[in-house]
Amino acid sequence: MIQLQNISKEYKTKKDIIKAVDGINLHVKKGQIHGVIGYSGAGKSTLIRCVNLLERPTAGKVLIDNVDITALSLHELRQTRQKIGMIFQHFNLLKTATVYHNIAVPLKLLGYNEKEVKNRVAKYAEIVGLTDKLDSYPNQLSGGQKQRVAIARALAQEPEVLLSDEATSALDPETTEAILELLLKINRELGITILLITHEMNVIQKICDEVSVLESGKVVEFGTAIELFAKPKHPTTRKFLNTISQRNLSPSLIEQLNVSGSVIRLTFLGESTGKPLLAEVTKVYDVQPNILTANIIELKNGIVGNIVVHLHGELHIVQKALTYFTENGVAVEELGGEFNE
Numbered sequence: 001m002i003q004l005q006n007i008s009k010e011y012k013t014k015k016d017i018i019k020a021v022d023g024i025n026l027h028v029k030k031g032q033i034h035g036v037i038g039y040s041g042a043g044k045s046t047l048i049r050c051v052n053l054l055e056r057p058t059a060g061k062v063l064i065d066n067v068d069i070t071a072l073s074l075h076e077l078r079q080t081r082q083k084i085g086m087i088f089q090h091f092n093l094l095k096t097a098t099v100y101h102n103i104a105v106p107l108k109l110l111g112y113n114e115k116e117v118k119n120r121v122a123k124y125a126e127i128v129g130l131t132d133k134l135d136s137y138p139n140q141l142s143g144g145q146k147q148r149v150a151i152a153r154a155l156a157q158e159p160e161v162l163l164s165d166e167a168t169s170a171l172d173p174e175t176t177e178a179i180l181e182l183l184l185k186i187n188r189e190l191g192i193t194i195l196l197i198t199h200e201m202n203v204i205q206k207i208c209d210e211v212s213v214l215e216s217g218k219v220v221e222f223g224t225a226i227e228l229f230a231k232p233k234h235p236t237t238r239k240f241l242n243t244i245s246q247r248n249l250s251p252s253l254i255e256q257l258n259v260s261g262s263v264i265r266l267t268f269l270g271e272s273t274g275k276p277l278l279a280e281v282t283k284v285y286d287v288q289p290n291i292l293t294a295n296i297i298e299l300k301n302g303i304v305g306n307i308v309v310h311l312h313g314e315l316h317i318v319q320k321a322l323t324y325f326t327e328n329g330v331a332v333e334e335l336g337g338e339f340n341e
């Protein structure tokens with residue numbers, strides 16, 4: 001649906017050249033929700049603005065439905081942009097227009113007749129749950145309601161793709177949850193492909209199928225949300241994961257817990273999340289587990305469970321127990337103790 005091929009964007013300042021996006025390749029598949037996560041300054045806004053050419057990339061191609069939109073005329077580009085809706089962190093509503101007119105104005109500019117405009121406003125106001133607010137002005141609405149207006153405005157063009165530029169960053173956790181639910185509904189019921197940028201791992205957790213981790217204008221890790229939560233490879237991905245669940249025990253905490261021997265993280269995925277493997281392993285092998293931390297993360301497409309455990313026992317028997325876990329689909333990672341020596 002969206003293919004970014006070797007996209008770069010440089011900004012020339014008086015002093016030097018800033019490479020905000022540096023040779024990015026990214027494929028957002030039809031019907032998916034793809035999240036790009038990165039810290040401030042990673043290049044997220046620049047990247048998403050390159051997708052609809054609000055920013056012209058310095059190099060590379062942007063393909064929408066296999067058409068290179070960087071090569072289109074202005075007229076053709078205007079038509080293609082109708083396929084791409086966009087929502088923003090600060091909503092970008094017209095302050096002096098009612099909710100009805102905020103949704104209606106872009107449709108009028110696109111040349112739709114009064115009846116069609118009326119039908120579409122009614123339809124999309126209902127989808128976002130704002131039918132009773134059509135006569136209100138933005139300053140009479142909460143942040144979540146304002147974002148709903150912005151979503152209805154984007155949907156009213158009937159786009160194939162929705163770009164979301166930190167759409168929940170200005171909202172409290174409960175409202176964030178409700179807006180994420182709405183984005184999921186739009187994706188599932190209207191079949192709209194979503195590309196979103198965020199610095200919040202819970203956004204990725206709740207609604208994304210695939211994820212790209214951005215740092216210094218480059219994609220440093222890409223995978224399904226399940227792959228990233230279960231087996232993060234890049235240090236930045238691990239740092240983001242630590243924001244929603246404590247994955248690592250610091251050496252000082254291990255010391256405080258008076259733990260010696262083998263500290264191991266077990267990551268349970270898919271079928272293995274439902275099996276009592278820890279109990280089973282103690283029956284088969286002479287090892288005693290002491291659970292240090294445990295959590296379960298619900299993702300859009302599955303569950304990832306993590307247990308950090310201190311395994312007491314003779315080293316060669318502990319090794320056998322670890323092989324048992326691996327054979328049953330559990331990822332094993334040694335965090336400290338004898339295995340690191």
Ligand SMILES: Nc1ncnc2c1ncn2[C@@H]1O[C@H](COP(=O)(O)OP(=O)(O)OP(=O)(O)O)[C@@H](O)[C@H]1O
Nearest residue numbers: 011013018020038039040041042043044045046047
């Ligand atoms: N118009 C511009 N002129 C010069 N430099 C820019 C411009 N826009 C962005 N940059 C620089 O490009 C880099 C990436 O910025 P960008 O806004 O894309 O990052 P971001 O990941 O979206 O950050 P944030 O989450 O803080 O918005 C930064 O170093 C930024 O200072």
